[in-house]
Amino acid sequence: MGDHSHEHEAGPGHAHGSGHDHGAGGHAGHSHGVSADADRRWLAIALTLITAFMAVEVVIGVIASSLALISDAAHMLTDAASIVLALIAMRLAARPARGGFTYGLKRAEILSAQANGLTLLLLGAWLAYEGIRRLFNPPGVEGGLMLATALVGIVVNVVAAWCISKANRTSLNVEGAYQHILNDLFAFIGTAIAALIVVTTGFARADAIATLVVVALMFKAGYGLLRESGRIFLEAAPAHVDPDALGDKLVAEPAVIEVHDLHIWQITSGQAALSAHILVEPGGDCHAVRRDLEELLRHDYGITHTTLQVDHAPVPVRQVALPGDRALLPTEDAGHCEEPHGPVHREEPHEH
Incomplete structure (x- = not known):
């Protein structure tokens, strides 16, 4: 026989x-409709936008005594970190297989996606704590400056999200960075609505309520990334x-x-x-x-x-x-x- x-x-x-x-495993290349070079270019553009705005937002947050804006800036720092992770992972994944790494380093992208999912959950937990604390003890905020900054933040995140959406989102690695940006966009929308309420009614707890809504979205996105990356690591x-x-x-x-x-x-x-x-x-x-x-x-x-x-x-x-x-x-x-x-x-x- x-x-x-x-x-x-x-x-x-x-x-x-x-x-x-x-x-x-094998050396089968990505069946992407978008090349890896194009993916890196779009991610780099988004990273530049986010880093520049983050620096400005920290300064304005200190001037306005707005913890909400500083928290948004911290969120943007994780966005920037997620894109840097994605860019590093893409370069590692592009290396040819050699030696003991018969797959190459393609799963570096999945490690990046898992790290992005975990940071979304951890950041969501911290924002949930802050949101609940502010429900009981709302801080004083400079509503007008907070609103203007949040509106600019929405524009920046829309452009950044559009840039990343042009990359190949079938990659969990790119999807992880995209989810970070998308959740930051929701956070800025929530901040803008809360600032508008504070300016028009003086209801300071609106900021905390908006934050808790965003936290729920962050948990959903983070869990999804961890579940999908976990399936790949467990050979499902x-x-x-x-x-x-x-x-x-x-x-x-x-x-x-x-x-x-x-x-x-x-x-x-x-x-x-x-x-x-x-x-x-x-x-x-x-x-x-x-x-x-x-x-x-x-x-x-x-x-x-x-x-x-x-x-x-x-x-x-x-x-x-x-x-x-x-x-x-x-x-x-x-x-x-x-x-x-x-x-x-x-x-x-x-x-x-």
Whole structure:
């Protein structure tokens, strides 16, 4: 029985047999509609805008004795840090794979996204504390100066958010920076509304109430980034792919008898990879089956980095009568995969 192992890769690199390499990655490039250079350019523009305005806002906040403006400036500092992290991560991810880093450093982008999510949660916790404290003891604020600065802040953040939206937001790394800017925009809108209320009614607690609304948005964005980056680090399948349904679809293809050791994971955001052991009927064309399955995965799921080990099944496999009968498991008859990882997908008992 021949052992036909093949790795298919949509990008520069070389094919090699993988056996049961369930952690294999590759050099497949980002399938971005926007180039990495363009991403960096847009992020750099946003960083320049935010840093310049942040310096001005700190000065005005001290002059106006406005803790709200100083807090917004602190938020903008985390925005700037998130963009710097994103830029560093993009440069690391662009480095070619070498040595022990067979993936390259593509997951530096996911580390950056996780750091951005965590800082959103921590900053949200601090602002929640400050907001609750101000509900009980609202500070005196120079409402007019606060309103003017907040309105300028809204414009700056709209421009910065637009710049980052021009980059590739399918990258969790870029999305993390975008969420920081977007939440800062909401914070400035809240500050402007609160300042307007303070100026027109003198109700100082409006600032604290607006802050707590923004905190809820920050928690939502931060949790989303941590959840998605955590899925990638834990080697979970992409959220839009059901591995069981995919396995059933593969085993329903002509000549395929069994699919096991099916693994689907993401190297980084937008780069899914798959490996599996495929058993085909005796006399079937292993190479044709492999090509058909690769095309199915590419067309239906957008997965272009696949490692498929395709083997002929022994004749007794087709006489298996009782699923779950360990004495007759095809994997044992075939001498492969004594303990398959995950569910085993088998064809329905009918002729193709």
